[in-house]
Amino acid sequence: MAKIELKDVSLTFNIRQQKRVTLKEYLVQGLFRRSSVAVHALVDMNLNIRDGDRVGVIGHNGAGKSTLLKMLAGIYPPTAGTRTVEGSICSLFDISLGFEPEANGWDNITYRAYLQGESPASLKKKIDGIAEFTELGEFLNVPVRHYSAGMLMRLAFSIATAVEPQIMLVDEVLAVGDLAFQKKAQARMKDLMSSARMLVLVAHDFSTIRAMCNRVIWMQHGGVMMDGPTDEVVDAYVQSVTGPTQTPHVGAIATAA
Amino acid sequence: MIQHLTAIWKFRHFLLALVRLDLRLRYRRSILGVGWSLLNPIAMTTVFAVVFVQLFGGNNPKAYIPFLLIGMAVWGFLREGTVQGCRALIGNEAYIRQSPLPYGLYTLRTILGQAIHSGIAFGIGLAVTVACQKDFRAIGILWAVFPAIVLAFLAAWSVATIFAFINVYFQDTQHLLEVGAQIVFYLTPIMYPREVLDRGGIGWMADLNPANLFLELIRTPIVTGEPPTADLYLTVLGITTVSIGLAVGTAAWLQKRVVFHL
Incomplete structure (x- = not known):
């Protein structure tokens, strides 16, 4: 049984004007330090996701969607409230992240699979299937620093979905691949979902959301604005953006976004 | 902390695969492969031996050559472990942003690679020692040295972890460490015997210098064939324990915040 439960979760972090300072600067200026800016990325979020839920997360840029995913994945610890996540998690965030650029495709499949908790024995059974799904063929022998964004995405997606996670967290990476791979990826996601697992998907492309999700959360200013069935929430969101008089033509907005 | 270690154990395949990659890349970059890593200290030592044997080696x-080779292997591990290890969090940012793994794993990646690298140098030093001494004294005393090597490993891992966290906040950490290492290199009896400091009346500096204590614990038994004293072992055990404590404290203090600064 997989489970995601957030109780009054808030996430606040401070950002300084400069990301990293030298020790010298710090010692000289430390006495007159400028105050740092506090960012309230998530504010009192309550969320309950059950088995079989396929949740789409929509909202403006900076609404806290990606932060929410990273918090669910355990990368950002909440500053207040409790986060309960049970089940094996697989996250697809920034696709170029977490590859060793100097190593080839095969090796990177190995590293990622180990990172997701595979053992050499269990990977051996899967690695050919993963390689096949990427359709990268000979390119798998090339260091991944020569890969295009689309190829990296193929690699990342193939590995991530091969380990059959209970919870999948996906941050609008599907749009990177070519059309054929997008179709294939959607088909595999549906496959994965059919065995009653959870998906949390952040996307600006509403056709993907409508195709994949049975529940949508609309986030605004780090909180939940609306939570409900896909069509209802997406329509409400689109209306709030385009104005109430227009009848939204969703396809057009999706491509514009 | 136990949780931390079991998590590292759980991801051991990941860790070891990356250590293998690091070593492969390190040795592939040079035409001579692993040979290069052996050649470099040998060439250095030859030069040092020729020049400094007059000064410090009593001709x-x-x-002098075993003394120098073993000393350089130990010092090389402590130095590189700290200076390279401090990049562990910055350098593995991509993984940190992707998966919630324990941070100690990333410093362990550097330290393990460094340990294997220095281990090769140490092995050569040992072989040369046997050849110079024309008996197996140096091998026979290894039982007394082995725990010290484990302690050196733990101490280097801890110190690297502390500086890896500091490096996230202060970008000149590595530079300062390099400067510091240079200073410590001259202050520590690595190339010269400890008596040089004693003669100058500053022998107390060697007693306070952790790098020197590790040298005394690892190098001195190998060159002299005498096991180290229990007192020395206890002191180094104390130093290692303190550094582990500091590393665990630093990690506990910053592990929930450091990701926002990467």
Whole structure:
């Protein structure tokens, strides 16, 4: 049984004007330090996701969607409230992240699979299937620093979905691949979902959301604005953006976004 | 902390695969492969031996060369472990942003690679020592040295972890460490015997210098064939324990915040 439960979760972090300072600067200026800016990325979020839920997360840029995913994945610890996540998690965030650029495709499949908790024995059974799904063929022998964004995405997606996670967290990476791979990826996601697992998907492309999700959360200013069935929430969101008089033509907005 | 270690154990395949990659890349970059890593200290030592045997070696190269080789292997591990290890969090940012793994794993990646690298140098030093001493004293005393090597490993891992966290906040950490290492290199009896400091009346500096204590614990038994004293072992055990404590404290203090600064 997989489970995601957030109780009054808030996430606040401070950002300084400069990301990293030298020790010298710090010692000289430390006495007159400028105050740092506090960012309230998530504010009192309550969320309950059950088995079989396929949740789409929509909202403006900076609404806290990606932060929410990273918090669910355990990368950002909440500053207040409790986060309960049970089940094996697989996250697809920034696709170029977490590859060793100097190593080839095969090796990177190995590293990622180990990172997701595979053992050499269990990977051996899967690695050919993963390689096949990427359709990268000979390119798998090339260091991944020569890969295009689309190829990296193929690699990342193939590995991530091969380990059959209970919870999948996906941050609008599907749009990177070519059309054929997008179709294939959607088909595999549906496959994965059919065995009653959870998906949390952040996307600006509403056709993907409508195709994949049975529940949508609309986030605004780090909180939940609306939570409900896909069509209802997406329509409400689109209306709030385009104005109430227009009848939204969703396809057009999706491509514009 | 136990949780932390079991998590590292759980991801051991990941860790070891990356250590293998690091070593492969390190040795592939040079035409001579692993040979290069052996050649470099040998060339250095030859130069040092020729020049410094007059100054510090009492004109006895058969005693001085083992002293120098083992000393450089130990120092090389402590130095590189700290200086390279401090990049562990910055350098593995991509993984940190992707998966919630324990941070100690990333410093362990550097330290393990460094340990294997220095281990090769140490092995050569040992072989040369046996050849120079024309008996197996140096091998026979290894039982007394082995725990010290484990302690050196733990101490280097801890110190690297502390500086890896600091490096996230202060970008000149590595530079300062390099400067510091240079200073410590001259202050520590690595190339010269400890008596040089004693003669100058500053022998107390060697007693306070952790790098020197590790040298005394690892190098001195190998060159002299005498096991180290229990007192020395206890002191180094104390130093290692303190550094582990500091590393665990630093990690506990910053592990929930450091990701926002990467």
